[in-house]
Amino acid sequence: MLNDTPGQSIPEETRRRVLEAVRQLDYRPRGSARSLAAGRSDVILLSIPHLSIGPSIGRFVEQFAASLADAGLTLVTHLAGAPGQALPDVCAAVDASVVASLEPIDDDTARTLRRAGATIVFTTEVEAHPTMRQMGHLQAEHLIGLGHRRIGYAMPEHKLLRKIADDRFLGVADACAQAGIDPPVALDTKFDTAVMARAARRWRRESVTAVCAYNDEVAISLLAGMRRAKLTAPEDLAIVGADDIPLAQVADPPLSTIAFDLEKMGRSLAEAVVASLSGGRPRVSPPAFQPHVIHRAST
Amino acid sequence: MLNDTPGQSIPEETRRRVLEAVRQLDYRPRGSARSLAAGRSDVILLSIPHLSIGPSIGRFVEQFAASLADAGLTLVTHLAGAPGQALPDVCAAVDASVVASLEPIDDDTARTLRRAGATIVFTTEVEAHPTMRQMGHLQAEHLIGLGHRRIGYAMPEHKLLRKIADDRFLGVADACAQAGIDPPVALDTKFDTAVMARAARRWRRESVTAVCAYNDEVAISLLAGMRRAKLTAPEDLAIVGADDIPLAQVADPPLSTIAFDLEKMGRSLAEAVVASLSGGRPRVSPPAFQPHVIHRAST
């Protein structure tokens, strides 16, 4: 009865009272025993790339967790990349049935994960990877559409963001190639106004008229550098960010950026997880994220 | 031997070969079986307050995870507050032996957690709560030390941040009372330049000369509003933020803020968890966080 097996004949009164008792004691089956017996744990482990934690990812995780909960699955997250337990260790410890990741998991780890007790591995690799690329593509396209012919790229400071950054950069490069213009000139950045001022001048010297920033934080930081260098956006240098963080709206000038539907993304990922659990192909539905540009005054 | 029981006599060669084989297969005991048998899971569940995810918390979590890993414990995190699984559900699902939380856990939940299979509950309630308060205190003290006699408080937009905000606000109010000046005048905020411009003017009208912001994001947003209202910091209104996010350095003017040692905090919390596991009192050592003000141009 507790498992709600269909086709039973329990007096309504009794049923109610038992359920009531359960609620009162708020009994919960012990996860370890449950998964040991059932051979499947209903625990989903999400690996979040180190340091890139921000409000956007928060919204995504929330939706992901909520959708999973609807399917009776429990989400826990793990901060990847940092020192400490590696993903396979954590996976084994919580006996996760599915591992989801926002950034590509290397083959070696993936193999370990898969081997680890029938644990199914699932990554967004298939779709999210292109999405990162697509974001870069959109940034550049937007700028090119505005008439810019020489584009800069502002890399993130932290090297652990490099994998994602490379993807986004590739998208920019792609768009430039497609438009038949020079490849983007990439420069490293830092959360330091003086450094960013120097970068801005450097781009100007190289005849760059617009730059795609790795994300909004980098873009805002560049805006600060420009102010210091007595340069204005978008006249001297047009700037486009990525991720649409809340602060982008109050940047000076307000920052153009690339947004995408994180709630939808969370929902799709959850669907994919559920599907993979019932033997389906672990794949997220294509029209999931719909990245799009938000045009504000900085471009 | 795999458990490294002391006092054995295994030929060195054999030992080496077995260990080698283990590494090759990279075998990992299944967590569920392990904890079921041992009655203890070595999984630590960290509950992170909904939405307040930011770079600072990332650094904290990393250090926490690393320190726990040193003690052979595995950390997973859960986003609290959001719809989806509640903390006790997640706790039961992963069979956590310790639950740590950044914000106070209500008594009801705590009781459930504690009951749930000998799971020990641990919260930072004891110490972190005061720390939030202390941050507000420091903000106000700093401003008062600079000669300000009427102080404003900028509340966060999101109501789920309210609990933390109330604590921080209380610290500000405390400091004001101690200094014998008027209580802080609190205003709601939004990531919208126009709204913030209005708030700035409102504070001026109320003779406020300095405002403590809930955090750096709110502060930066207020700075944007002031620019719009043709007000300058710190002359027209001195601003102090909290948390010391990277963007605080590139704010215009650079933002004074309250920082604290997140790495140390992570380490202390881990120590406390380990202690609580060996029967000690779940308490984090007092001199753990050392919040301090970083004085920049905005005040």
Place this chain on the structure above:
DNA sequence: CTGAAAGCGCTAACAC
């Protein structure tokens, strides 16, 4: 349709 029993993968406590 309901009850009893086997056993999931490990650890701990026990005899040898």
Place this chain on the structure above:
DNA sequence: GTGTTAGCGCTTTCAG
């Protein structure tokens, strides 16, 4: 000092 076994709390399967 080493091998063996009982059993952790559940699910599932298989008789009744």
